[in-house]
Amino acid sequence: MLITDLSSQDTPALPHPTDGGASPHPDPALRPVHERFAARAAADPDAPALITDGTTLTYGQVDAASRALAARLAEVGVADGDFVAVRVPRSPALVIALLAVLRAGAAYLALDPRQPEARLDSLVQDAGCSATVALAEHVAAGGPPGGDPTELAVRTHPRPTRQTPPRPGSDVHRAACVFHTSGSTGRPKGVLVTHGNLAAFVGQERWDDPAHRTTMLTSALGFDALTHDVWPALTRGGQVVVPAVDRLDAHVLAGRVRAHGVTSVFLTTAWFDQIATDEPEALAGLRAVITGGEAVPARALARVRAACPDTRLVVAYGPTECTTFTTLHDVTAADLAGPVPPIGVPLPGLRAHVLDDSLAAVADGRVGELYVAGDQVAAGYLGRPGLTGARFVADPYGPPGTHVPDRRPGTPPSRRHAGVRGTRRRPGEDPGAPRRTGRGAGRAGRPPPGRPSGRHRRRGRPGAQAAARVRGAVPLRRPVLAGGTGRHPHFRRGAR
Numbered sequence: 001m002l003i004t005d006l007s008s009q010d011t012p013a014l015p016h017p018t019d020g021g022a023s024p025h026p027d028p029a030l031r032p033v034h035e036r037f038a039a040r041a042a043a044d045p046d047a048p049a050l051i052t053d054g055t056t057l058t059y060g061q062v063d064a065a066s067r068a069l070a071a072r073l074a075e076v077g078v079a080d081g082d083f084v085a086v087r088v089p090r091s092p093a094l095v096i097a098l099l100a101v102l103r104a105g106a107a108y109l110a111l112d113p114r115q116p117e118a119r120l121d122s123l124v125q126d127a128g129c130s131a132t133v134a135l136a137e138h139v140a141a142g143g144p145p146g147g148d149p150t151e152l153a154v155r156t157h158p159r160p161t162r163q164t165p166p167r168p169g170s171d172v173h174r175a176a177c178v179f180h181t182s183g184s185t186g187r188p189k190g191v192l193v194t195h196g197n198l199a200a201f202v203g204q205e206r207w208d209d210p211a212h213r214t215t216m217l218t219s220a221l222g223f224d225a226l227t228h229d230v231w232p233a234l235t236r237g238g239q240v241v242v243p244a245v246d247r248l249d250a251h252v253l254a255g256r257v258r259a260h261g262v263t264s265v266f267l268t269t270a271w272f273d274q275i276a277t278d279e280p281e282a283l284a285g286l287r288a289v290i291t292g293g294e295a296v297p298a299r300a301l302a303r304v305r306a307a308c309p310d311t312r313l314v315v316a317y318g319p320t321e322c323t324t325f326t327t328l329h330d331v332t333a334a335d336l337a338g339p340v341p342p343i344g345v346p347l348p349g350l351r352a353h354v355l356d357d358s359l360a361a362v363a364d365g366r367v368g369e370l371y372v373a374g375d376q377v378a379a380g381y382l383g384r385p386g387l388t389g390a391r392f393v394a395d396p397y398g399p400p401g402t403h404v405p406d407r408r409p410g411t412p413p414s415r416r417h418a419g420v421r422g423t424r425r426r427p428g429e430d431p432g433a434p435r436r437t438g439r440g441a442g443r444a445g446r447p448p449p450g451r452p453s454g455r456h457r458r459r460g461r462p463g464a465q466a467a468a469r470v471r472g473a474v475p476l477r478r479p480v481l482a483g484g485t486g487r488h489p490h491f492r493r494g495a496r
Helices: 033-043 059-075 092-103 117-127 195-202 226-234 250-260 269-278 298-307 333-337 385-391 462-469
Strands: 048-052 055-058 083-087 107-110 131-135 152-156 175-181 189-194 214-216 239-241 264-268 288-292 312-317 327-330 350-355 367-374 479-481
Touching (some): 033 059, 033 092, 048 092, 107 117, 175 195, 195 226, 214 250, 226 239, 239 250, 264 269, 269 288
Parallel strands (some): 083 131, 107 175
Antiparallel strands (some): 048 055, 131 152, 350 367, 367 479
Protein backbone atom coordinates (compact mmCIF):
# COMPACT_ATOMS: atom_id res chain seq x y z
CA MET A 1 0.00 0.00 0.00
CA LEU A 2 1.31 3.45 -0.86
CA ILE A 3 1.21 6.95 0.42
CA THR A 4 1.74 9.38 -2.43
CA ASP A 5 3.38 12.79 -2.28
CA LEU A 6 4.47 12.61 1.35
CA SER A 7 7.62 14.21 2.61
CA SER A 8 10.10 11.46 3.35
CA GLN A 9 13.64 12.31 4.33
CA ASP A 10 16.40 10.61 6.25
CA THR A 11 16.38 13.39 8.83
CA PRO A 12 13.40 14.96 10.62
CA ALA A 13 11.60 17.62 8.63
CA LEU A 14 8.45 19.65 8.86
CA PRO A 15 5.41 18.19 7.09
CA HIS A 16 5.45 18.42 3.31
CA PRO A 17 2.89 20.92 1.92
CA THR A 18 0.98 18.09 0.28
CA ASP A 19 0.46 16.07 3.44
CA GLY A 20 -2.43 18.12 4.76
CA GLY A 21 -0.40 19.79 7.50
CA ALA A 22 -0.20 23.16 5.74
CA SER A 23 -3.90 23.46 4.91
CA PRO A 24 -6.19 25.49 7.17
CA HIS A 25 -8.98 23.42 8.60
CA PRO A 26 -12.19 23.73 6.59
CA ASP A 27 -14.27 24.30 9.74
CA PRO A 28 -12.22 26.29 12.28
CA ALA A 29 -15.14 26.52 14.70
CA LEU A 30 -15.56 22.71 14.76
CA ARG A 31 -19.28 23.16 15.30
CA PRO A 32 -20.96 19.95 16.55
CA VAL A 33 -22.92 18.12 13.87
CA HIS A 34 -26.25 18.29 15.71
CA GLU A 35 -25.97 22.07 15.87
CA ARG A 36 -25.18 22.25 12.18
CA PHE A 37 -28.18 20.06 11.45
CA ALA A 38 -30.41 22.28 13.61
CA ALA A 39 -29.25 25.33 11.68
CA ARG A 40 -30.17 23.64 8.40
CA ALA A 41 -33.56 22.66 9.78
CA ALA A 42 -34.26 26.23 10.86
CA ALA A 43 -33.19 27.63 7.49
CA ASP A 44 -35.24 25.21 5.34
CA PRO A 45 -37.55 23.02 7.43
CA ASP A 46 -39.47 21.68 4.42
CA ALA A 47 -36.39 20.35 2.60
CA PRO A 48 -36.20 16.54 2.36
CA ALA A 49 -33.72 14.99 4.79
CA LEU A 50 -34.35 11.25 5.13
CA ILE A 51 -35.76 9.19 2.29
CA THR A 52 -36.89 5.61 2.60
CA ASP A 53 -39.29 3.37 0.73
CA GLY A 54 -42.53 5.33 0.41
CA THR A 55 -41.62 7.93 3.05
CA THR A 56 -39.73 11.20 3.07
CA LEU A 57 -39.02 13.09 6.27
CA THR A 58 -38.18 16.77 6.07
CA TYR A 59 -35.53 18.57 8.06
CA GLY A 60 -38.27 20.07 10.22
CA GLN A 61 -39.79 16.67 10.97
CA VAL A 62 -36.45 15.08 11.83
CA ASP A 63 -35.57 18.09 13.97
CA ALA A 64 -38.82 17.90 15.94
CA ALA A 65 -38.62 14.12 16.40
CA SER A 66 -35.03 14.23 17.65
CA ARG A 67 -35.84 17.07 20.06
CA ALA A 68 -38.75 15.06 21.47
CA LEU A 69 -36.57 11.99 21.98
CA ALA A 70 -33.79 14.09 23.53
CA ALA A 71 -36.32 15.40 26.04
CA ARG A 72 -37.31 11.84 26.94
CA LEU A 73 -33.66 10.93 27.45
CA ALA A 74 -33.26 13.87 29.80
CA GLU A 75 -36.40 12.83 31.71
CA VAL A 76 -34.92 9.41 32.49
CA GLY A 77 -31.70 10.95 33.75
CA VAL A 78 -29.37 10.95 30.74
CA ALA A 79 -26.91 13.76 31.42
CA ASP A 80 -23.93 15.49 29.87
CA GLY A 81 -21.05 13.09 29.39
CA ASP A 82 -23.18 9.92 29.47
CA PHE A 83 -23.04 7.19 26.86
CA VAL A 84 -26.23 5.90 25.25
CA ALA A 85 -26.50 2.75 23.16
CA VAL A 86 -28.64 2.93 20.01
CA ARG A 87 -29.94 -0.50 19.03
CA VAL A 88 -32.15 0.51 16.12
CA PRO A 89 -32.14 -1.14 12.67
CA ARG A 90 -31.36 0.71 9.47
CA SER A 91 -34.21 3.22 9.29
CA PRO A 92 -35.01 6.93 9.67
CA ALA A 93 -35.55 6.22 13.37
CA LEU A 94 -31.86 5.33 13.67
CA VAL A 95 -30.74 8.77 12.47
CA ILE A 96 -33.29 10.46 14.71
CA ALA A 97 -31.98 8.51 17.70
CA LEU A 98 -28.36 9.48 16.97
CA LEU A 99 -29.33 13.16 16.77
CA ALA A 100 -31.35 12.90 19.98
CA VAL A 101 -28.46 11.41 21.94
CA LEU A 102 -26.15 14.23 20.85
CA ARG A 103 -28.79 16.82 21.71
CA ALA A 104 -29.13 15.30 25.19
CA GLY A 105 -25.43 16.02 25.76
CA ALA A 106 -24.49 12.33 25.59
CA ALA A 107 -22.40 10.25 23.21
CA TYR A 108 -23.92 7.49 21.10
CA LEU A 109 -22.82 3.89 20.71
CA ALA A 110 -24.44 2.69 17.47
CA LEU A 111 -25.08 -1.06 17.46
CA ASP A 112 -26.47 -3.44 14.88
CA PRO A 113 -29.42 -5.17 16.60
CA ARG A 114 -28.91 -8.24 14.42
CA GLN A 115 -25.68 -9.06 16.24
CA PRO A 116 -25.76 -11.70 19.00
CA GLU A 117 -27.34 -10.47 22.20
CA ALA A 118 -24.31 -11.40 24.29
CA ARG A 119 -22.00 -9.34 22.08
CA LEU A 120 -24.28 -6.31 22.19
CA ASP A 121 -24.63 -6.53 25.98
CA SER A 122 -20.86 -6.77 26.31
CA LEU A 123 -20.32 -3.63 24.22
CA VAL A 124 -22.95 -1.71 26.18
CA GLN A 125 -21.29 -2.73 29.43
CA ASP A 126 -17.83 -1.87 28.11
CA ALA A 127 -18.99 1.65 27.20
CA GLY A 128 -20.75 2.09 30.54
CA CYS A 129 -23.99 3.19 28.88
CA SER A 130 -26.59 4.80 31.15
CA ALA A 131 -29.42 4.05 28.71
CA THR A 132 -30.31 2.22 25.51
CA VAL A 133 -32.59 3.41 22.73
CA ALA A 134 -34.32 0.54 20.91
CA LEU A 135 -37.51 -0.18 19.04
CA ALA A 136 -40.71 -0.21 21.06
CA GLU A 137 -42.20 -3.67 21.32
CA HIS A 138 -45.21 -2.87 19.12
CA VAL A 139 -42.86 -1.71 16.36
CA ALA A 140 -40.33 -4.52 16.69
CA ALA A 141 -43.15 -7.02 16.06
CA GLY A 142 -44.30 -5.22 12.91
CA GLY A 143 -42.68 -3.57 9.93
CA PRO A 144 -39.64 -1.28 9.72
CA PRO A 145 -39.73 1.84 11.88
CA GLY A 146 -40.32 5.26 10.44
CA GLY A 147 -39.61 8.62 12.01
CA ASP A 148 -42.09 8.73 14.89
CA PRO A 149 -40.19 9.04 18.19
CA THR A 150 -42.94 7.04 19.92
CA GLU A 151 -41.67 4.04 17.95
CA LEU A 152 -38.54 4.14 20.12
CA ALA A 153 -38.22 2.95 23.69
CA VAL A 154 -35.66 4.15 26.22
CA ARG A 155 -34.32 1.64 28.74
CA THR A 156 -32.09 2.82 31.55
CA HIS A 157 -29.15 0.95 33.07
CA PRO A 158 -27.59 1.22 36.52
CA ARG A 159 -25.49 4.34 36.41
CA PRO A 160 -21.84 3.28 36.05
CA THR A 161 -18.83 5.02 37.45
CA ARG A 162 -18.07 7.74 34.95
CA GLN A 163 -15.19 6.62 32.76
CA THR A 164 -14.34 10.04 31.36
CA PRO A 165 -15.43 13.18 33.23
CA PRO A 166 -17.29 15.76 31.11
CA ARG A 167 -15.12 18.61 29.94
CA PRO A 168 -16.24 22.13 30.82
CA GLY A 169 -16.55 24.79 28.17
CA SER A 170 -16.22 24.01 24.48
CA ASP A 171 -17.86 20.95 22.97
CA VAL A 172 -14.75 20.24 20.91
CA HIS A 173 -13.24 17.81 23.43
CA ARG A 174 -16.50 16.25 24.61
CA ALA A 175 -17.35 12.71 23.55
CA ALA A 176 -19.71 12.44 20.57
CA CYS A 177 -19.69 8.72 19.78
CA VAL A 178 -17.92 5.43 20.42
CA PHE A 179 -17.00 2.78 17.85
CA HIS A 180 -15.52 -0.53 18.91
CA THR A 181 -12.54 -2.14 17.26
CA SER A 182 -10.51 -5.10 18.45
CA GLY A 183 -7.17 -4.30 16.82
CA SER A 184 -4.36 -6.39 18.24
CA THR A 185 -5.64 -7.01 21.77
CA GLY A 186 -8.39 -9.53 20.99
CA ARG A 187 -10.82 -7.60 23.23
CA PRO A 188 -13.14 -4.89 21.86
CA LYS A 189 -11.81 -1.37 22.42
CA GLY A 190 -14.16 1.57 22.44
CA VAL A 191 -12.62 4.35 20.35
CA LEU A 192 -13.73 7.66 21.82
CA VAL A 193 -14.55 10.15 19.03
CA THR A 194 -15.05 13.74 20.17
CA HIS A 195 -17.29 16.43 18.74
CA GLY A 196 -14.13 18.06 17.43
CA ASN A 197 -13.06 14.86 15.66
CA LEU A 198 -16.50 14.40 14.15
CA ALA A 199 -16.80 18.03 13.06
CA ALA A 200 -13.31 17.96 11.53
CA PHE A 201 -14.27 15.04 9.30
CA VAL A 202 -17.75 16.32 8.46
CA GLY A 203 -16.41 19.81 7.75
CA GLN A 204 -14.05 18.69 4.99
CA GLU A 205 -14.50 20.76 1.83
CA ARG A 206 -14.67 17.60 -0.28
CA TRP A 207 -18.17 16.98 1.01
CA ASP A 208 -19.29 20.38 -0.35
CA ASP A 209 -19.15 18.88 -3.84
CA PRO A 210 -22.69 18.28 -5.19
CA ALA A 211 -21.56 14.73 -5.94
CA HIS A 212 -22.00 14.04 -2.20
CA ARG A 213 -25.37 15.77 -1.80
CA THR A 214 -27.48 12.59 -1.68
CA THR A 215 -25.85 9.68 0.12
CA MET A 216 -27.11 6.27 1.13
CA LEU A 217 -26.83 4.52 4.48
CA THR A 218 -25.02 1.40 3.31
CA SER A 219 -22.45 0.89 6.08
CA ALA A 220 -22.66 -1.62 8.90
CA LEU A 221 -24.37 0.10 11.80
CA GLY A 222 -21.67 -0.59 14.38
CA PHE A 223 -18.73 0.75 12.38
CA ASP A 224 -17.30 4.19 11.82
CA ALA A 225 -18.22 4.49 8.12
CA LEU A 226 -21.72 5.28 9.40
CA THR A 227 -20.29 8.76 10.02
CA HIS A 228 -19.72 9.27 6.30
CA ASP A 229 -23.13 7.98 5.28
CA VAL A 230 -25.11 10.31 7.56
CA TRP A 231 -23.47 13.53 8.68
CA PRO A 232 -21.80 15.22 5.67
CA ALA A 233 -25.08 15.31 3.72
CA LEU A 234 -27.34 16.27 6.64
CA THR A 235 -25.12 19.18 7.68
CA ARG A 236 -25.27 20.65 4.16
CA GLY A 237 -28.96 20.46 3.34
CA GLY A 238 -28.58 17.18 1.47
CA GLN A 239 -30.48 13.93 1.77
CA VAL A 240 -29.73 10.47 3.12
CA VAL A 241 -31.48 7.53 1.51
CA VAL A 242 -32.15 4.83 4.11
CA PRO A 243 -32.95 1.37 2.69
CA ALA A 244 -35.32 -0.23 5.16
CA VAL A 245 -33.97 -3.73 4.58
CA ASP A 246 -31.87 -6.03 6.72
CA ARG A 247 -29.39 -6.93 4.02
CA LEU A 248 -28.20 -4.90 1.08
CA ASP A 249 -27.17 -6.33 -2.27
CA ALA A 250 -26.34 -4.95 -5.69
CA HIS A 251 -29.98 -5.16 -6.80
CA VAL A 252 -31.22 -3.16 -3.80
CA LEU A 253 -28.42 -0.65 -4.24
CA ALA A 254 -29.12 -0.09 -7.95
CA GLY A 255 -32.85 0.24 -7.33
CA ARG A 256 -32.42 2.92 -4.66
CA VAL A 257 -29.90 4.83 -6.79
CA ARG A 258 -32.39 4.97 -9.67
CA ALA A 259 -35.45 5.69 -7.54
CA HIS A 260 -34.01 8.39 -5.29
CA GLY A 261 -31.17 9.95 -7.27
CA VAL A 262 -28.39 8.83 -4.93
CA THR A 263 -25.21 10.64 -5.93
CA SER A 264 -22.53 8.89 -3.86
CA VAL A 265 -22.00 5.84 -1.67
CA PHE A 266 -19.30 4.24 0.42
CA LEU A 267 -18.79 0.52 -0.17
CA THR A 268 -16.43 -1.80 1.67
CA THR A 269 -13.76 -3.23 -0.59
CA ALA A 270 -15.26 -6.71 -0.32
CA TRP A 271 -18.69 -5.53 -1.48
CA PHE A 272 -17.22 -3.28 -4.17
CA ASP A 273 -15.17 -6.21 -5.49
CA GLN A 274 -18.24 -8.45 -5.53
CA ILE A 275 -20.32 -5.87 -7.42
CA ALA A 276 -17.44 -5.27 -9.84
CA THR A 277 -17.29 -9.00 -10.57
CA ASP A 278 -21.00 -9.76 -10.79
CA GLU A 279 -22.85 -6.57 -11.74
CA PRO A 280 -20.67 -3.47 -12.20
CA GLU A 281 -23.50 -1.64 -13.99
CA ALA A 282 -25.34 -1.56 -10.64
CA LEU A 283 -23.23 1.50 -9.83
CA ALA A 284 -24.35 3.40 -12.93
CA GLY A 285 -25.87 6.79 -12.16
CA LEU A 286 -23.69 7.44 -9.13
CA ARG A 287 -21.43 10.46 -9.39
CA ALA A 288 -18.93 9.10 -6.86
CA VAL A 289 -18.14 5.74 -5.25
CA ILE A 290 -15.76 5.60 -2.29
CA THR A 291 -14.33 2.22 -1.37
CA GLY A 292 -11.93 1.06 1.32
CA GLY A 293 -11.35 -1.25 4.25
CA GLU A 294 -8.89 -3.46 2.38
CA ALA A 295 -6.47 -3.11 -0.51
CA VAL A 296 -8.68 -2.36 -3.52
CA PRO A 297 -7.88 -4.57 -6.55
CA ALA A 298 -7.17 -2.56 -9.67
CA ARG A 299 -9.07 -5.12 -11.73
CA ALA A 300 -12.25 -4.31 -9.76
CA LEU A 301 -11.75 -0.60 -10.35
CA ALA A 302 -11.19 -1.26 -14.06
CA ARG A 303 -14.42 -3.24 -14.41
CA VAL A 304 -16.47 -0.53 -12.73
CA ARG A 305 -14.75 2.21 -14.73
CA ALA A 306 -15.61 0.37 -17.94
CA ALA A 307 -19.26 -0.06 -16.94
CA CYS A 308 -19.64 3.40 -15.36
CA PRO A 309 -17.23 5.77 -17.12
CA ASP A 310 -18.85 8.88 -15.63
CA THR A 311 -18.56 7.71 -12.01
CA ARG A 312 -15.67 9.07 -9.94
CA LEU A 313 -13.90 6.26 -8.08
CA VAL A 314 -12.18 7.07 -4.80
CA VAL A 315 -9.99 4.87 -2.60
CA ALA A 316 -10.24 5.56 1.14
CA TYR A 317 -7.97 4.57 4.01
CA GLY A 318 -8.41 5.24 7.71
CA PRO A 319 -8.35 3.36 11.01
CA THR A 320 -11.24 3.86 13.41
CA GLU A 321 -8.89 5.79 15.68
CA CYS A 322 -8.62 8.55 13.05
CA THR A 323 -12.37 9.12 12.49
CA THR A 324 -13.47 7.27 9.38
CA PHE A 325 -11.20 8.43 6.50
CA THR A 326 -7.58 9.53 6.88
CA THR A 327 -6.49 9.58 3.24
CA LEU A 328 -8.40 9.65 -0.05
CA HIS A 329 -7.22 9.00 -3.59
CA ASP A 330 -9.16 9.80 -6.78
CA VAL A 331 -8.50 6.86 -9.08
CA THR A 332 -6.81 7.65 -12.38
CA ALA A 333 -6.39 5.63 -15.56
CA ALA A 334 -2.79 4.88 -14.58
CA ASP A 335 -3.97 3.24 -11.34
CA LEU A 336 -5.84 0.59 -13.30
CA ALA A 337 -2.63 -0.96 -14.60
CA GLY A 338 -1.19 -2.02 -11.24
CA PRO A 339 -2.33 -4.54 -8.65
CA VAL A 340 -3.61 -1.91 -6.18
CA PRO A 341 -3.84 1.90 -6.30
CA PRO A 342 -2.23 4.27 -3.78
CA ILE A 343 -4.18 5.20 -0.67
CA GLY A 344 -3.71 8.88 -1.46
CA VAL A 345 -2.87 11.92 0.64
CA PRO A 346 -4.19 13.03 4.04
CA LEU A 347 -7.32 15.10 4.35
CA PRO A 348 -6.81 18.76 5.31
CA GLY A 349 -6.25 19.03 9.05
CA LEU A 350 -4.39 15.71 9.12
CA ARG A 351 -0.69 14.91 8.75
CA ALA A 352 0.77 11.56 7.80
CA HIS A 353 4.40 10.52 8.29
CA VAL A 354 6.23 7.38 7.23
CA LEU A 355 8.70 6.73 10.07
CA ASP A 356 11.18 4.09 11.15
CA ASP A 357 11.51 2.44 14.57
CA SER A 358 13.26 5.49 16.03
CA LEU A 359 10.47 7.81 14.80
CA ALA A 360 12.72 9.28 12.07
CA ALA A 361 11.28 9.87 8.60
CA VAL A 362 12.32 7.23 6.09
CA ALA A 363 13.73 7.97 2.65
CA ASP A 364 11.69 7.55 -0.52
CA GLY A 365 11.51 3.93 -1.56
CA ARG A 366 12.05 2.62 1.98
CA VAL A 367 9.44 0.77 4.01
CA GLY A 368 8.30 2.47 7.20
CA GLU A 369 5.28 2.69 9.47
CA LEU A 370 2.43 5.12 8.98
CA TYR A 371 1.78 7.69 11.71
CA VAL A 372 -1.21 10.03 11.54
CA ALA A 373 -1.75 13.25 13.50
CA GLY A 374 -4.30 16.03 13.44
CA ASP A 375 -7.85 17.07 14.22
CA GLN A 376 -9.45 13.70 13.48
CA VAL A 377 -7.25 11.61 15.79
CA ALA A 378 -9.59 10.25 18.44
CA ALA A 379 -9.39 10.95 22.16
CA GLY A 380 -8.25 7.42 22.93
CA TYR A 381 -9.82 4.22 24.19
CA LEU A 382 -12.81 4.56 26.47
CA GLY A 383 -12.05 3.54 30.05
CA ARG A 384 -8.58 2.24 29.15
CA PRO A 385 -6.07 5.00 29.95
CA GLY A 386 -3.14 2.57 30.03
CA LEU A 387 -3.80 1.36 26.51
CA THR A 388 -4.44 4.90 25.33
CA GLY A 389 -1.13 5.96 26.78
CA ALA A 390 0.50 3.01 25.07
CA ARG A 391 -0.93 3.66 21.61
CA PHE A 392 -1.27 7.43 21.14
CA VAL A 393 2.07 9.23 21.05
CA ALA A 394 3.30 12.78 20.64
CA ASP A 395 3.67 13.99 17.06
CA PRO A 396 7.42 14.36 16.47
CA TYR A 397 6.79 16.83 13.63
CA GLY A 398 3.76 18.76 14.88
CA PRO A 399 3.67 22.57 14.73
CA PRO A 400 5.63 24.13 17.63
CA GLY A 401 3.46 25.13 20.56
CA THR A 402 0.33 23.26 19.45
CA HIS A 403 -1.26 20.88 21.92
CA VAL A 404 -4.24 18.59 22.32
CA PRO A 405 -5.49 17.49 25.74
CA ASP A 406 -4.02 14.39 27.29
CA ARG A 407 -6.95 11.99 26.96
CA ARG A 408 -6.29 10.21 30.24
CA PRO A 409 -8.63 11.37 33.02
CA GLY A 410 -7.07 13.38 35.79
CA THR A 411 -3.96 14.52 33.94
CA PRO A 412 -3.15 17.97 32.57
CA PRO A 413 -2.97 18.72 28.84
CA SER A 414 -0.06 17.07 27.07
CA ARG A 415 1.55 17.21 23.67
CA ARG A 416 -0.19 16.55 20.39
CA HIS A 417 -1.09 12.91 19.90
CA ALA A 418 -0.34 11.00 16.76
CA GLY A 419 -2.21 8.13 15.27
CA VAL A 420 -2.65 4.53 15.99
CA ARG A 421 -2.02 1.12 14.67
CA GLY A 422 -4.77 -1.30 14.00
CA THR A 423 -6.81 -3.32 11.57
CA ARG A 424 -10.54 -3.76 11.38
CA ARG A 425 -11.62 -7.08 12.80
CA ARG A 426 -14.67 -8.23 14.64
CA PRO A 427 -14.17 -8.20 18.40
CA GLY A 428 -12.16 -11.12 19.70
CA GLU A 429 -11.10 -12.40 16.30
CA ASP A 430 -7.38 -11.63 16.32
CA PRO A 431 -5.39 -14.89 16.36
CA GLY A 432 -2.29 -12.98 17.42
CA ALA A 433 -3.86 -11.33 20.46
CA PRO A 434 -1.99 -11.47 23.77
CA ARG A 435 -2.76 -14.60 25.79
CA ARG A 436 -2.67 -15.15 29.52
CA THR A 437 -0.44 -18.14 30.13
CA GLY A 438 0.50 -17.82 33.76
CA ARG A 439 4.09 -16.71 34.06
CA GLY A 440 4.75 -14.04 31.47
CA ALA A 441 1.03 -13.36 30.96
CA GLY A 442 0.30 -10.34 28.82
CA ARG A 443 3.02 -10.92 26.27
CA ALA A 444 1.98 -11.08 22.67
CA GLY A 445 1.07 -14.53 21.42
CA ARG A 446 2.96 -16.12 18.56
CA PRO A 447 2.12 -14.32 15.32
CA PRO A 448 0.04 -16.23 12.81
CA PRO A 449 1.84 -17.88 9.90
CA GLY A 450 3.03 -15.54 7.22
CA ARG A 451 2.89 -12.40 9.38
CA PRO A 452 6.14 -10.60 10.21
CA SER A 453 6.84 -11.29 13.88
CA GLY A 454 8.33 -7.86 14.46
CA ARG A 455 4.94 -6.24 14.07
CA HIS A 456 3.69 -8.08 17.14
CA ARG A 457 6.43 -7.15 19.57
CA ARG A 458 5.41 -4.78 22.32
CA ARG A 459 8.61 -4.47 24.32
CA GLY A 460 12.32 -4.32 23.70
CA ARG A 461 12.20 -2.54 20.37
CA PRO A 462 13.58 0.91 19.57
CA GLY A 463 10.21 2.23 18.44
CA ALA A 464 8.55 1.38 21.73
CA GLN A 465 11.36 2.97 23.72
CA ALA A 466 11.25 6.12 21.61
CA ALA A 467 7.49 6.30 22.01
CA ALA A 468 7.85 6.08 25.77
CA ARG A 469 10.25 9.00 25.76
CA VAL A 470 7.75 11.22 23.98
CA ARG A 471 4.93 10.11 26.28
CA GLY A 472 2.67 7.58 24.73
CA ALA A 473 2.90 4.15 23.31
CA VAL A 474 3.21 2.04 20.27
CA PRO A 475 1.38 4.01 17.58
CA LEU A 476 -0.85 2.24 15.15
CA ARG A 477 1.68 0.79 12.78
CA ARG A 478 0.87 0.35 9.13
CA PRO A 479 3.79 -0.79 6.94
CA VAL A 480 3.91 1.43 3.87
CA LEU A 481 6.39 2.37 1.20
CA ALA A 482 7.41 6.02 1.17
CA GLY A 483 7.22 7.83 -2.13
CA GLY A 484 4.99 7.26 -5.12
CA THR A 485 6.04 3.97 -6.71
CA GLY A 486 6.40 0.32 -5.78
CA ARG A 487 4.52 -2.04 -3.52
CA HIS A 488 5.18 -3.20 0.01
CA PRO A 489 5.35 -7.02 -0.06
CA HIS A 490 4.04 -7.43 3.47
CA PHE A 491 0.83 -5.52 2.96
CA ARG A 492 -1.90 -7.73 4.37
CA ARG A 493 -5.38 -7.79 2.86
CA GLY A 494 -7.94 -6.84 5.43
CA ALA A 495 -5.87 -4.06 6.93
CA ARG A 496 -7.47 -0.71 7.17
